[in-house]
Amino acid sequence: MKYYSLTTPSHKISFQQAVVSGLAPDGGLYMPEYIPELSNEFIGQLPTLSKTDIGFTIARPFVDESIADETLREIVSETIDFDFPLVVLEENVFALELFHGPTLAFKDVGARFLARILRHIAKTIHQEIAVLVATSGDTGSAVAHGFYNVEGIRVVILYPSGMVSALQEKQFSTLGKNIQAIKVAGTFDDCQRLVKQAFQDEELRKTRFLTSANSINIARLIPQTFYYFLAWSQLNTPKQVVFSVPSGNFGNLTAGVLAKKMGLPIRAFVAATNVNDVVPEYLHTNIFKPRASKQTISNAMDVGNPSNFPRLLALYNNDWNYISKEIHGYAFTDAETQTAMLDVFTQKKYVLDPHGAVGYLGLKKYLESTPSAQGIFLETAHPSKFPDVVESAIQQSITLHPSLAGLSHKQIQSISCTSNFSDFKNLLMKH
Ligand SMILES: *Cc1c(COP(=O)(O)O)cnc(C)c1O
Numbered sequence: 001m002k003y004y005s006l007t008t009p010s011h012k013i014s015f016q017q018a019v020v021s022g023l024a025p026d027g028g029l030y031m032p033e034y035i036p037e038l039s040n041e042f043i044g045q046l047p048t049l050s051k052t053d054i055g056f057t058i059a060r061p062f063v064d065e066s067i068a069d070e071t072l073r074e075i076v077s078e079t080i081d082f083d084f085p086l087v088v089l090e091e092n093v094f095a096l097e098l099f100h101g102p103t104l105a106f107k108d109v110g111a112r113f114l115a116r117i118l119r120h121i122a123k124t125i126h127q128e129i130a131v132l133v134a135t136s137g138d139t140g141s142a143v144a145h146g147f148y149n150v151e152g153i154r155v156v157i158l159y160p161s162g163m164v165s166a167l168q169e170k171q172f173s174t175l176g177k178n179i180q181a182i183k184v185a186g187t188f189d190d191c192q193r194l195v196k197q198a199f200q201d202e203e204l205r206k207t208r209f210l211t212s213a214n215s216i217n218i219a220r221l222i223p224q225t226f227y228y229f230l231a232w233s234q235l236n237t238p239k240q241v242v243f244s245v246p247s248g249n250f251g252n253l254t255a256g257v258l259a260k261k262m263g264l265p266i267r268a269f270v271a272a273t274n275v276n277d278v279v280p281e282y283l284h285t286n287i288f289k290p291r292a293s294k295q296t297i298s299n300a301m302d303v304g305n306p307s308n309f310p311r312l313l314a315l316y317n318n319d320w321n322y323i324s325k326e327i328h329g330y331a332f333t334d335a336e337t338q339t340a341m342l343d344v345f346t347q348k349k350y351v352l353d354p355h356g357a358v359g360y361l362g363l364k365k366y367l368e369s370t371p372s373a374q375g376i377f378l379e380t381a382h383p384s385k386f387p388d389v390v391e392s393a394i395q396q397s398i399t400l401h402p403s404l405a406g407l408s409h410k411q412i413q414s415i416s417c418t419s420n421f422s423d424f425k426n427l428l429m430k431h
Contacts, residue, residue: 001062003030003218006310015064016121019114019219020129022212023199029311030218036061038263046233051084052077054233055226058262062222067120075116076223079109084227086234086376089348093363095356095379096231102145103171104382104401105138105300106252109227110220111146115153117219118211122152125209131155132198133213134191136248137164137300138381141171143213144179155213156428157181158191161416163295163302167385167404174410180431181412186419189293189304197421204428215251216307224255228264231376242370244270244363244377246355248301250279250308252378253327257315267373271329272362274298274337279306280329286320297334297389298354300381330362337361341393351390351398353383 003018005011007028013021018030042057049057055076056069063072082100089095101108122129131153133143140157147155157172161183173181184191195212198204215221232238243266245253253271260266271279274296282288290305316323332340340357344350352360359377367375383390384401391397417424 001036001064002033004033005029006031006314015062015218016066019117019217020121020209020211022210022214022217023196027196027200029216029308031311031314032062032218035258035261040263043263043265046229049233051080051226051230054229055080055223058225058229059222067117071120075113075120078116079112079223080226084230086231087350089344089350092367092371092374093360094231094374094376095350095360096227096376097379098227099353099379099382101142102403103138103141104385104403105142106224106227106378106380107138107142108146109223110215110251111139111142111213113223114213114217114219115143115146115150118153119150127152127209129153129209129211131211131213132158132195134158134188134195135164135172136160136188136302137168138385139214140164140181141168144172144175144181147213148175148179149177153178155179156431158184158194158424160188160191161185163188163299165299165386165388167387167407169412169414170407170410173412173414174407176413181414182424182427183414183416184419184424185416187293188302190419192305192307194419194421194424198425198428201425204425207429214307215249221251221255221258221308221311224252225259225262227378228256228259228266232264235374238265238374240267240370240373241265242268242270242363242366242373242375244272244359244366244375246272246298246301246359246362246378246380247279248273248276248303248306250306250312252380254308254312254315257312261315268366269327270359270362270366271327272358272377273329273331274301274358275331275333276302276304277329277331278304279309280331283324283327283329286324297337297386298358300355301358328366330365332358332361338393341390342395345394345396351383351394353379353381354386354389354393355380
């Protein structure tokens, strides 16, 4: 399998090269040259297969033969070494819980896969790899934990000052060793821009092996297709299955579309967002208008210029009629999100996190017009990652997950930086 740059389609490289470079030199995103098709037989067998068998079969055609079957199987098995339960909330409404990994959010899957692929690559090239990542919260902790102590890799995490929760900040800025957090005086979009500029900087590229761990990295995207198959495998009689994906940078939804194109019979998707609604707006109007992000209670989705959007469009041949038929976009305010959290808690005794709540709302809205569908929304983070938001929404105190409770005494070790590229570059050159 080769990968091509969306900006210059004739620029084709191998999987390993695409992983290490993150973005193409022209700033384009890498895409697989074709979408591998899985057999109906494989789809039919899903309920009887192990997680590792499912993940390995999906990943194999995407990954160079230079990574042997045995190695890839081990990478997949370590990556998804936790549960992905499908919880019934109402008739035809299921929550796919993606928060049972080490940092309690779905981003663990992509980060763990990428870290293990990079560990393998660093070993083969006998060179240290520097990983740059911008985070609005969960990416940082998933990447920090996924890469912590991984030999041959240094990680730099950029995050917007004052815009990630205290717990999230502690999750990624207290580890030390090969993990360095940088607190940027700016927004998440500024952090993403700094990362993009670093990749386009000749001098930086020359002096070190740079790569990205953001959802633009193809090695994060591929394993995210696994959980659509894992969800499917848990349905008794799958029919007209719809996935509602609470979205920010649209990596998760792009992975879902990949899963569908590989052969998983998904009827439709819901792109559910908070008030950062450039994609739902596009789906309604055929006008794509990126803008500055607004802060909300589902802060991991506060994105004004979604980085995976060009990939999503490419999967639909840049055809608005096609994409708007298959993906339904809905946006929700914080007040609507809080009400959903309270309602679901009162009626079902189920605690939604603010991101999953947006997915739930999107699904309910879709089901209003298509009640015969079976709906799955992605519960992307554990609610106790956002204790303040959750407690005020459900008017009840919650217990912290044990892995979070231990963080309060840890010391934050981040360095501060302006949102100016030359300041950031100086910092990088020094470290
Ligand atoms: C990152 C994140 C999202 C958004 O996922 P994208 O792939 O960026 O669309 C949703 N929920 C949580 C909890 C997240 O951390």
